[in-house]
Amino acid sequence: MISTDQNENIVLMNTVSEELTGWKQEEASGKPFEEVFKIINEYTREKCVNPVTKALQLKKVVSLENHAVLITKNGDGIPIEDRASPITDMNGNIIGAVLVFRDVTDQKEKQKKIEYLSYHDQLTGLFNRHFFAEEIKRLDVDRNLPFTIAMVDVNGLKLTNDAFGHEVGDLLLQSVAKVLKSECRAEDIVSRIGGDEFVILLPRTSSVEAELIIKRIYKAMELQKVDNVVISVSIGWETKESSHDDIREVFAKAEDFMYRKKITESQSMRNQTIKVIMHTLHEANAREKIHSERVSKLCRKIGEAMKLDNEVIKELELAGLMHDIGKIAINNDILNKPGKLTEAEYEEVKKHPEISYHILKSADVYTRLAEYVLSHHERWDGKGYPRGLSGEDIPLVSRIITVADAYEAMTAIRTYKGAFSHEQAIEELKRCSGTQFDPEIVHACQKYCWTRKGEF
Structure with a gap:
């Protein structure tokens, strides 16, 4: 608050006005109001109308124009809002004016943020x-x-x-x-x-x-x-x-x-x-790289043993290489866990066929592969995932990947288990033939795929 006499000379300043203007009561007292209270327009930088002058002239309460900035004694600018009122004596004669003003910096900042966010x-x-x-x-x-x-x-x-x-x-x-x-x-x-x-x-x-x-x-x-x-x-x-x-x-x-x-x-x-995704997955997880490459080679061997067309064999080989691409979205701590997965972790891993599908489906050249990798965890008896397909409703390429994937997983050395021998892996495939695996593919895997046991 600042009060003036009828000549617009300062009579009184409170503590807040001293802090905002940078002037002390004793040094400002008697000085012209405009010398102490300098205000300009925030945008045009032009001098604003003196509110005290206006209040005295109009003989009524007036408010400061919008976007007013107070220039302090040391030259800083503070956005303010104020109101000036004439002061009258008992006879109604104007003897001065009083200006009440406040710092609206915080309000202005909030308003700017709102305006910024709106645009x-x-x-x-x-x-x-x-x-x-x-x-x-x-x-x-x-x-x-x-x-x-x-x-x-x-x-x-x-x-x-x-x-x-x-x-x-x-x-x-x-x-x-x-x-x-x-x-x-x-x-x-x-x-x-x-x-x-x-x-x-x-x-x-x-x-x-x-x-x-x-x-x-x-x-x-x-x-x-x-x-x-x-x-x-x-x-x-x-x-x-x-x-x-x-x-x-x-x-x-x-x-x-x-x-x-x-x-x-x-x-x-x-x-x-997609190539970057494969590279990133294999770079972060060497075990996944080895697994995918071995599954890909084994898929080719099975396809050749079943006398499939060359084009199908090429698709088989590529699908085998990319069947786990969706694991890029699975936490590496889960993929590399040296032990049995928890139920929650297993559910997370089970998402990878669908993730693989969405990744490959995005590129026209991989549309068919997307369908194959989506179904490589389906079972012959319909108890697999993600769609619970059974028998020949599961694409042939997917059924071959399933067998190759299982064989590679069984014969690979893991930190939490030893590797199965070739004979043990074949026996396990035979045991699950007709339930988990297509019997024809298990037969082809057993009879044709290895000239030397365990090598492919």
Whole structure:
């Protein structure tokens, strides 16, 4: 609180006003109000109307204009709100004024955060869909022609989330956002409008100029990796050349162009990502690498013994190599546990066929393999998982993987158990023939697969 006389000279200051202004009562007393209480507009930096002067002139209570900042004695700025009132004597004569004001820094900060969140995407820091919707209307004026819209879609985000977890997926989105922001110009508007979709508004930008910017973006993306995952995006764009063009149609054409590019670019990226997943799994778990390679070789041997077509044998070999790719999403502590799994841990491991399916299904080239690996823990008697298939409802390739997987697991040395001999493993396969395993495949495994016992 600060009070003045009718000439606007300071009479009294309380402790809070001393702290906020930086002036002490004794040094401010008698000084002109404006010398002690300097206020400017937060945005224009222009001097604000003196509230005391206004209250004395209007002879009524007045409030300070919005966005007022108090300039302290040492030059700091403090956002404030205040109210000035005239002081009258017993006869109603104005003898001065009193100003009550408060520091609204915290309130302003909270308001800024609310405003920021209302217009920004929390994960990437880019503008959000709400801001984009407002901004495209604001920019859709003749002075911004030619006006280009670029649609950006992140390839393989779901695959990355499935294989490496949402934390890596979030890092992928943040990396994409960083590249888009750095390669665009200050006047361009970059927004995240969906889970894996971004849009760039390029005012006063021709299609040729936009293409140069997009080439820069592609080049910068090639240099980025997140946990060994290559970053890939598909970008389509369209330019509004005339005021007669409908901005909604321009947006739709940009989106359509992006989706057409995504058909080819996304598949290539997914194929790459699947290779990265296999490499990451095997690098983190040498035992899984050895297991997958041995199962793959054994699948081939069984296929040859059953005189299957060469194309089927090739699929068998690849499916055997990739049958456990879903284990990338299983905790390594569980995979490497030197002992029996708990019930909860076993349930976690049982998820890997479905995870493998979703990973491989994402790439067209692996669609058939996805079906095979999904069923490699099904049983001949229908008591397997995840779907409880039985007999010949289980794909042949899956049935072969099941036998090869079991044989390899039995004959491999583990920290918690010794390895079965070739004879012991064959006897166990025979014992479970007709219940867990397809009898025909067990027979082929027993009769044809090893010229020397246990070697394949």
